Amino acid sequence: MASARSWRARRFRRGVAGLALAAVAVAACAPPDRSAEVAAIIKGLDNPFFQAMGQGIEDGATGPVTVQAAQSTADTTGQADKLSAVAVQGFGCYIINPISGTNLVQSLSLIAKQGKPVINIDSPVNAEAARLAGATLASYVGTDxxxxxxxxxxxxxxxxxxxxxxxxxxxxxxxxxxxxxxxxxxxxxxxxxxxxxxxxxxxxxxxxxxxxxxxxxxxxxxxxxxxxxxxxxxxxxxxxxxxxxxxxxxxxxxxxxxxxxxxxxxxxxxxxxxxxYPYTIGEMGVEACRAAAAGHTLPATVNAPVALVTQDNAADALSAFPKPFEQYDDPYRQLLQQ
Amino acid sequence: MAEAVAVGADRESLGGRLRDIGFWADWAAVIGLVALVIVFGLASPSFLTLGNIQAMLVSAAILIVLAVGQTFVIATSGIDLSIASIMTFGAVVLGLLYAAGWPILLACLVGVVAAGLAGVINGTLVAKGRIPDFVVTLGMFSAASGAALILSDGKPTQVVDGFLLALASGSVGPFGYFIVVAAVVVVVAHVALFHTRFGVHVLATGGNAEGARAMGIRTGRVRLAVYLISGVLAGVGAILLVSRVGAAEPAINTTYLLNAIAAVVLGGVSLQGGRGNILGPVVGALLLTALTNGLTLLGISQYYQPLAVGVVVVMAALLMRYQR
Known part of the structure; x- marks a missing residue:
């Protein structure tokens, strides 16, 4: 009885190994070069704030961009898994909007080994945790x-x-x-x-x-x-x-x-x-990636625009939504225009 | 896996066995995992890279530890709905003690003990109180997450500690410490379930409680023990969770609860009890992790991911009906 079982298991295992090898062989044929692409991992896409942010990232990109989000704003480990998953694809630049100050730190240590720039948007990464994990952030942009x-x-x-x-x-x-x-x-x-x-x-x-x-x-x-x-x-x-x-x-x-x-x-x-302006925060994140790719040194911290909306300018604000209706400072764009 | 297979006199040809639906049912988790590996391997060149496999194993570690705990309970025909809440509770205890200045190892130990105690409460109520498992652990699900909210005042506690960060990002050769921890849990659990008298008693209690009692097995103690194991492993999961996210958060973690049960079901463990194996749930946990990882690599919207998990679990359960 035992021998029948092990014989079966062996045959099966051999089959599995063969199929897996075939998959590896096929996969190895087409290694895409993603080093010019941007990957963004944001907090969620289940509310308008993050939807606007995702839109800003996509609109701001000149090339292909991958936007991934956590299941919800409580899905700390799921978000870390997603960053680890995109990290192995060898993107040229990563934009992260972490759910907490520390949940992405372990995944960031993987990216740190690749030496690719990481732009932190919206919610800041805990500086002490990032230091302990050996992760460096190229720039931070968010609302003050x-x-x-x-x-x-x-x-x-x-x-x-x-x-x-x-x-x-x-x-x-x-x-x-x-x-x-x-x-x-x-x-x-x-x-x-x-x-x-x-x-x-x-x-x-x-x-x-x-x-x-x-x-x-x-x-x-x-x-x-x-x-x-x-x-x-x-x-x-x-x-x-x-x-x-x-x-x-x-x-x-x-x-x-x-x-x-x-x-x-x-x-x-x-x-x-x-x-x-979450839209602009996303957009500025992509611009920061482009500026880093062009070899510029990025400012450590950039304040995203805020604007006072009163009854006088509410109509303008609504028609420009989700973009700002006023001029604002964008240090990344200035770097790109140099 | 082999232990789950009810072996018949089967020396038929490979073709004959492939036509036999029982074969597919016995190997559902492995077949599912292989199918996913092939599909994702073809669709995304990054899927089978060493880095991605390492990342998947690390992210599966917590689920594997929880699924092993759940397996012991389900093998006695119980179910632990509180396992993820107890993990949250253990994590909050760990975080608060760390914030109060305790040494990290002691904080981890007390976190595990606290989770174990919650398991003992479950076990006592089930064994001595004669309340159905489902009701007891549903109550504990709510009570443990409530306790976590009360203790933490609803706020996350940051645990920025060199030891835990090393646990999360360090590795032995190609294997991260998380994988090592999960592997140790799996090996110990396998030995306990299949090579000790305790394991025999667990399966006997689940298979036929009255018969087991007639043979002199103290089924009450066995039930208490499996809930203790489940609680302690939830505590181990809590250490991994805190080390992975760098904070102890009173979030309910329902995804872990559902996936821990789903992994056990995918692994071919019967919810009726009496049949169990450890490697099946491990493969189930890997399958669920590979599913989310692959969908992420392909850039498929996260809205589809819970749907995909649901379809896979129900399909596996359907196949399991034909188990021999």
Whole structure:
């Protein structure tokens, strides 16, 4: 019985080995040269922010480009697997938008051995982890969220009387992006407006932001404005303001510049939004790859554009969407034009 | 794989056996893997490069470790729906202890112990509480991920440590440490299941619990032991997970849960218990990893990947009905 079994297994194994060899032989015939191509691994394609980013990467490329995304923004290991998979294909340049500061570090150590440039966009790689893994990043481009908060703060400080009361609504507690936006806002209004309170909303939930805003308005009848860390929550807060019949008294400013946010600014539900441009971040990532291929030394950090959108320019912002409607600095393009 | 094969007096010709659907059923995972290797090898020249094979093995390691744990439970006709949540729980414990300044090895050890304890709770409830496995581990699935969220306050803890980074990116010859860890787990599990009295008791408990009891096997203890094994291996998976992503995150990791069960099913282990093997689930895990890797190399949208996994698993289960 045992011999029958092993005989069968041996025959089978021989067959398997033969087929595998045949596959290797066929595969070896056509090694494509991808050293002029760009591969991008982004966080996800399941929301408009990352879809715009992916579009920017594809539109910005002059040659073939491969855009891959994680299954969701929680799929840290899946994203690492995808970067490892494209790394073996020998692309000339890699654009990465990591889900966390560290999840791609191990895969980056593979690319480090090839010596190909890696452009980090949007969410930064943890510098200490990258150093330990021997990974080097050619350049980083992303939104300066502190600056975005400052722009919002300057706007509200200019529109409201000195010492007016404002409340701040942030996203998930401890979220780096949310904190940077709130910190920037606070710094800009320091000594000009009074920040009555700050609340964090778990998972950036629109409905929870609405509830919190209602409570805050009840506790502070003289409130003059809200700063909200993203447009989605901002729309919830503006609904709360309308429900309370205070549209004339309370101004809502948020950050992001998603399409719904721009429309709400145009219709007056939001006083302003500070738009960031995932499309442009993707586009600049590809330009950075081209600049690196042309032999230029890239700047370590580049701030992607942000723009204040108010009722005056909301129509322009909407028609240019997802691209910026104003001129902006693009150091990579300047390098390419030299 | 061979252990799963119910051997008959089969000295028919190769052609005869190829016409026999039972042959295909017994070898479903291997055949599936070979077919994928051929298809992807032809479609993408990068698929069979050494670098890609190494990357695939590294990314399959966590799944292999979990699938081995799941195999022990399924061999006793149980099922562990909490395995990925327990891994998350172990990872969070590890991360918090590391952040509190504990030495990394001790933090890893306590992480594994914590995961093992969760397994012991599962096993006790199943064996002593006489509650069905499905219900107990469904409860633990939720409870362990809840505990992870409570302990971590919903926030990821960064674990940037030289030892774990070396574990993730270092290698012995061409084999990354992840592969070495998975291989050790597989060999130990194979020996335990097929060359020890404990293994016999596991399969007997799954095959015919009453008969096993009549023969003097303490089936309650066996059930407790398989859940302990499953918990400890979830803890080992937690170390690999933290070392791979450089952080302990309270994410639920449902993909790992579903793929761990799918790998076991692909590997030809009967959900009714009593039949088990270790290499089958390993091949199943490799198949699932190769599937995602190949689709990525071909640049196929990630939307199609869960669909492809689902189709492969159900097709394999369908084929398995003809197992001899």
């Amino acid at each position: 969220n502190t600056h975005a908060g400052q722009v919002a703060g300057d706007f509200l400080a200019g529109r409201l009387p000195a010492g007016a009361k404002v409340a701040l609504i942030g996203g998930t507690a401890g979220d780096v992006t949310s904190r940077a936006r709130l910190d920037g806002f606070r710094a800009a209004v320091d000594g000009k407006l009074t920040v009555s309170q700050t609340v964090d909303v778990n998972e950036w939930s629109r409905s929870e932001a609405l509830t919190r805003a209602e409570e805050i308005m009840r506790a502070n009848p003289d409130l003059a404005g809200f700063f909200v860390a993203n447009d989605d929550m901002g729309l919830g807060v503006s609904r709360a303001v309308q429900n309370a019949g205070k549209s004339d008294q309370v101004r809502v400013v948020s950050v992001d510049g998603v399409e719904d946010g721009l429309r709400a600014v145009k219709s007056g539900q939001l006083a302003a939004t500070v738009a960031q």
